[in-house]
Amino acid sequence: MSHEAALLERYYRAFSTLDAEAMAACYHPQARFGDPAFPALQGSEVGDMWRMMSGRAVGFRLEITEAPGVSRDGRGHGACIAHYTFSATGRRVANPIRSEFEFRDGLIAMQADSFPFWAWSRQALGLPGLLLGWTPLLQRKVQRQAGQGLAGFRVARARQAGAGPVAAAAA
Numbered sequence: 001m002s003h004e005a006a007l008l009e010r011y012y013r014a015f016s017t018l019d020a021e022a023m024a025a026c027y028h029p030q031a032r033f034g035d036p037a038f039p040a041l042q043g044s045e046v047g048d049m050w051r052m053m054s055g056r057a058v059g060f061r062l063e064i065t066e067a068p069g070v071s072r073d074g075r076g077h078g079a080c081i082a083h084y085t086f087s088a089t090g091r092r093v094a095n096p097i098r099s100e101f102e103f104r105d106g107l108i109a110m111q112a113d114s115f116p117f118w119a120w121s122r123q124a125l126g127l128p129g130l131l132l133g134w135t136p137l138l139q140r141k142v143q144r145q146a147g148q149g150l151a152g153f154r155v156a157r158a159r160q161a162g163a164g165p166v167a168a169a170a171a
Contacts, residue, residue, distance in 0.1 A: 010026060029044075058085040064080050077101065
């Protein structure tokens with residue numbers, strides 16, 4: 001097994017148990033991450049997104065639908081279904097996620113996740129998701145709320161770590 005394949009195994013094992021610290025340790029310090037809710041995270045934002053998501057997860061279960069692996073060109077891939085309760089509405093979600101990975105210095109340097117946003121929004125948001133989930137308007141609103149949630153989480157985390165208000169705001 002290649003180092004990259006072992007890294008993906010470790011990442012998915014940590015994901016399945018919501019071990020955010022182990023997940024964060026799989027990423028390069030200059031990593032990039034994108035999905036329909038968090039389209040452009042960079043560096044420490046990636047690990048903090050997993051810390052935030054793991055801390056808020058209710059009824060989480062990960063179902064691996066495609067074993068993680070590495071293709072001949074050195075890119076990684078995997079697929080799963082994340083089952084959880086969406087905290088904002090209390091609705092159950094089964095979200096199929098396809099992930100593509102690139103590596104640098106033995107760590108994940110880029111992760112691009114895709115999932116059917118309309119299907120997710122119908123489950124997570126109910127009627128508003130059914131009616132508006134196909135529109136860019138709703139996706140931008142979800143992205144804005146997700147970004148604000150992550151920014152607030154990062155400020156609170158920095159304050160808990162003993163950073164002053166200026167350092168917390170810069171986090």
